[in-house]
Amino acid sequence: MSLYDPAGFDAFAASLPGGTLTDQWDARVAKVGGKVFALLGALGKGEARIVFKCGEDSFEILSAIDGVDQAPYFAKRQWVSVSEAADLTDDELRAYITRSHGLVARGLTKKVRQELGID
Template identity: 35%
Template sequence: MNIERLRELCLGFPAVTEDIKWGHDLCFSVGAKMFAVTGVDGPFTVSFKVTPEQFEELTAREGIVPAPYMARNFWVLAEDPNQLSAAEWEHYVRQSYELVKSKLTKKLQKELNLL
């Protein structure tokens, strides 16, 4: 995984926006709610939302830690992108999108043509 592949993957989902927050973080959102974050400076790392069970499983792996400020919401930070296979990256990023999308109001999902 690299930043170009992450952008391609995230922007391939319906109603996704990208913007820079906090001066240097590239954030991918659906309905103004983030589902993946990467830095534009420094080494390539990615934060994303997972289920509570996956949070425990993934943070037990070397190179994946609880995401700063977001761990209480079951976000992980992949400090070493090589810890996940290409298939795992696609699974976890899509799942993060779906988890966040599912928390949007039905009204907003309808406005975004997600229903």
């Protein structure tokens, strides 16, 4: 199932350690330890987009792809917004979202990571 489909996005995000989902900002938001690591936006309001955190090197690579932009309202050069039309497979998106989850989880306290079974 496509990650641009809410059920596919939910299933994948919830499968990551400590992954939770909520509706926020007119989007489906995936969090770990209360911190956002990805979101599926524009539900029913146009083209679906997936937003996630990335490292500087990944930002350079991803932003060179048509359909991938700096995510509005997120930290500059650390978050990208990927349209459904972007030339990325679901497997590639899953890998980037998994990395995003890891980046955000590393920023959690050791206690929270242990409570979530991450470490």
